[in-house]
Amino acid sequence: MLRIKDLCVSIGEKEILRGINLEIKPGETHAIMGPNGSGKSTLASVLAGRETFTVTGGSATFMGKDLFAMTPEERARLGFFLGFQYPVEIPGLTIVNFMKAAINEQRKYKNLPALSSGEFLKMMREKMAVVEMDPSFVGRGVNVGFSGGEKKRNEIFQMAMLEPMLAILDETDSGLDVDALRVVAQGVNKLKTKENAFVVITHYQRLLNYIIPDIVHVLYKGQIIKTAGKNLALEVENKGYDHFINKK
Amino acid sequence: MKEYIYMPEVRRVFRCTVPDENIRQVFLVDGVLQEEETEKNGIILKRGPEEKGLYMRVQGDHFGETIQIISVRSEDLPGPLEFTNKWELEPGAGIQIIVCDHTLNEHLYQTSRFSKIILGEDACLDILFMQNENIRSHYRLDLIANLDKGSQLDCHVLSFYGGIINNKLHAVMNHPEAVCRMDGLFLADGEQDIKYDISVDHNAPECYSRQLFKGILDNHSRGSFNGAIKVAPGAQKTEAYQANHNLLLTNDAKITTKPQLEIYADDVKCSHGASIGRMDEMGLFYLRSRGISLAEAKMLQQMAFVEDVLAGIRTESIRERLEKMVESRLRGEFKKCSNCTMHCC
Numbered sequence: 001m002l003r004i005k006d007l008c009v010s011i012g013e014k015e016i017l018r019g020i021n022l023e024i025k026p027g028e029t030h031a032i033m034g035p036n037g038s039g040k041s042t043l044a045s046v047l048a049g050r051e052t053f054t055v056t057g058g059s060a061t062f063m064g065k066d067l068f069a070m071t072p073e074e075r076a077r078l079g080f081f082l083g084f085q086y087p088v089e090i091p092g093l094t095i096v097n098f099m100k101a102a103i104n105e106q107r108k109y110k111n112l113p114a115l116s117s118g119e120f121l122k123m124m125r126e127k128m129a130v131v132e133m134d135p136s137f138v139g140r141g142v143n144v145g146f147s148g149g150e151k152k153r154n155e156i157f158q159m160a161m162l163e164p165m166l167a168i169l170d171e172t173d174s175g176l177d178v179d180a181l182r183v184v185a186q187g188v189n190k191l192k193t194k195e196n197a198f199v200v201i202t203h204y205q206r207l208l209n210y211i212i213p214d215i216v217h218v219l220y221k222g223q224i225i226k227t228a229g230k231n232l233a234l235e236v237e238n239k240g241y242d243h244f245i246n247k248k
Numbered sequence: 249m250k251e252y253i254y255m256p257e258v259r260r261v262f263r264c265t266v267p268d269e270n271i272r273q274v275f276l277v278d279g280v281l282q283e284e285e286t287e288k289n290g291i292i293l294k295r296g297p298e299e300k301g302l303y304m305r306v307q308g309d310h311f312g313e314t315i316q317i318i319s320v321r322s323e324d325l326p327g328p329l330e331f332t333n334k335w336e337l338e339p340g341a342g343i344q345i346i347v348c349d350h351t352l353n354e355h356l357y358q359t360s361r362f363s364k365i366i367l368g369e370d371a372c373l374d375i376l377f378m379q380n381e382n383i384r385s386h387y388r389l390d391l392i393a394n395l396d397k398g399s400q401l402d403c404h405v406l407s408f409y410g411g412i413i414n415n416k417l418h419a420v421m422n423h424p425e426a427v428c429r430m431d432g433l434f435l436a437d438g439e440q441d442i443k444y445d446i447s448v449d450h451n452a453p454e455c456y457s458r459q460l461f462k463g464i465l466d467n468h469s470r471g472s473f474n475g476a477i478k479v480a481p482g483a484q485k486t487e488a489y490q491a492n493h494n495l496l497l498t499n500d501a502k503i504t505t506k507p508q509l510e511i512y513a514d515d516v517k518c519s520h521g522a523s524i525g526r527m528d529e530m531g532l533f534y535l536r537s538r539g540i541s542l543a544e545a546k547m548l549q550q551m552a553f554v555e556d557v558l559a560g561i562r563t564e565s566i567r568e569r570l571e572k573m574v575e576s577r578l579r580g581e582f583k584k585c586s587n588c589t590m591h592c593c
């Protein structure tokens with residue numbers, strides 16, 4: 001589904017990712033861990049199409065297509081989803097209008113007719129229930145005045161609406177209390193199928209108690225320094241990153 | 249800012265319940281009223297001095313009607329035109345006015361309107377100006393409103409098309425407890441030049457005023473905003489707020505903004521602010537990452553920018569139509585009357 005080869009990424013003169021190799025197959029769940037500043041968000045943003053970063057080397061294919069040849073919206077329509085570490089506030093744009101635009105563009109791309117207002121609102125209600133989001137949120141400005149937890153729920157809600165093939169969740173668990181964490185994790189687990197795939201970027205083992213990864217990667221200074229099964233997350237939690245860094 | 253609720257109950261529920269097709273329409277062609285002097289439902293309409301302009305008087309107790317004043321320029325009179333309107337609400341009267349200014353073709357019309365508004369005690373006027381001429385025309389509105397005790401003015405000015413648009417809006421509050429809200433939106437592209445001069449005089453205590461003006465400027469367009477709030481000595485408990493925010497879509501578009509406050513009373517709440525910004529790159533990326541095209545994302549961001557100005561239009565059916573108009577104006581689809589949703593021509 002996603003294959004990344006020798007990916008190098010810079011911002012200005014600064015090299016941030018230094019040769020990333022990663023393959024994600026349908027049905028898999030990956031976890032990426034790593035200390036602050038190691039490049040996790042950069043990797044996620046570059047894959048989503050953020051233009052402030054420059055790809056200086058390597059390649060990536062998604063659903064058989066050259067990822068970097070596509071605009072962010074084309075990637076999204078093909079089924080790529082990024083759950084932002086810092087979701088963006090858009091005052092004046094309601095969640096309902098935002099999602100209506102997103103769903104209609106997606107349906108247009110799939111040659112499906114636009115949803116009626118009734119169908120759309122029903123879908124909104126169902127998906128909000130998945131993340132236990134209060135229905136009153138539909139009329140609020142996107143992320144405006146939301147608490148940290150509400151912003152993250154809103155990311156998972158959008159993911160539920162768009163039903164992506166591959167979702168990368170960038171520290172969706174940071175700043176969440178145990179209840180919110182459970183809701184977010186349940187949301188992911190409900191959406192999980194044999195066809196789609198998830199990448200969770202996290203610092204903590206605790207999310208991985210709810211979302212069990214098949215493969216765990218440790219990213220350090222722009223390189224994946226270790227890849228193993230789910231027990232690697234426990235090892236990171238117990239021994240810290242230094243353990244792996246020193247070994248390398 | 250918290251919504252100011254001052255008016256007694258009846259004022260707060262004032263809304264146009266007239267179905268759209270029942271809105272009374274009054275036509276001015278090249279400044280000349282197209283009907284005889286009438287008195288209907290407590291509203292007197294007649295021509296102004298030299299047979300030009302519109303004189304309107306709304307009698308007390310008359311409440312709730314909507315009048316649409318459609319003022320067009322035609323090929324019959326290609327030269328510059330000036331005329332004077334006088335609109336007067338007797339004490340206790342309430343009315344909603346929609347003014348639609350058009351030109352019937354792309355000729356370089358020059359039109360100056362001097363409009364005088366007089367609000368009697370507790371009178372309530374909701375007025376909306378739709379400035380939609382053509383890309384060459386010179387449009388000028390010179391408005392002065394006098395607010396008596398306890399009266400309320402809600403004024404929205406939407407500048408869509410006009411080569412040069414000059415709006416001078418002046419509100420005078422010589423009596424206590426008046427409420428004056430003036431909001432506006434200007435959307436400029438090409439070589440358009442849009443100018444607003446706003447002044448609000450607080451000459452009596454316990455009055456409230458607020459202005460919220462937003463501009464979106466594309467291409468080489470120019471904008472200018474001058475605001476002046478004056479609070480006279482003795483005008484205690486004044487609340488006066490003014491804001492002008494602008495979004496520039498290109499490097500060539502220019503705006504100057506100057507909100508000013510002159511305060512000679514000490515027990516007042518006043519603020520003013522201005523900003524000039526560009527599209528939010530991070531916001532655009534966020535929208536695009538959900539599959540929304542760049543063009544649509546820009547559109548959503550612009551609509552989001554003007555949302556609070558439109559939200560201030562209380563009559564829902566009119567607000568919805570204006571939202572559509574703003575959207576099609578921003579999409580550049582809106583150069584002809586036929587795309588206008590105000591159903592006037």
Ligand SMILES: Nc1ncnc2c1ncn2[C@@H]1O[C@H](COP(=O)(O)OP(=O)(O)O)[C@@H](O)[C@H]1O
Binds near residue numbers: 042043
């Ligand atoms: N916009 C930016 N400008 C300059 N440096 C940046 C920018 N974004 C990220 N970086 C740098 O890139 C490195 C990786 O950051 P990031 O991908 O956010 O790490 P992580 O998500 O793993 O904490 C850091 O050193 C950070 O300072």
Ligand SMILES: [Mg+2]
Binds near residue numbers: 042171
């Ligand atoms: Mg990060």
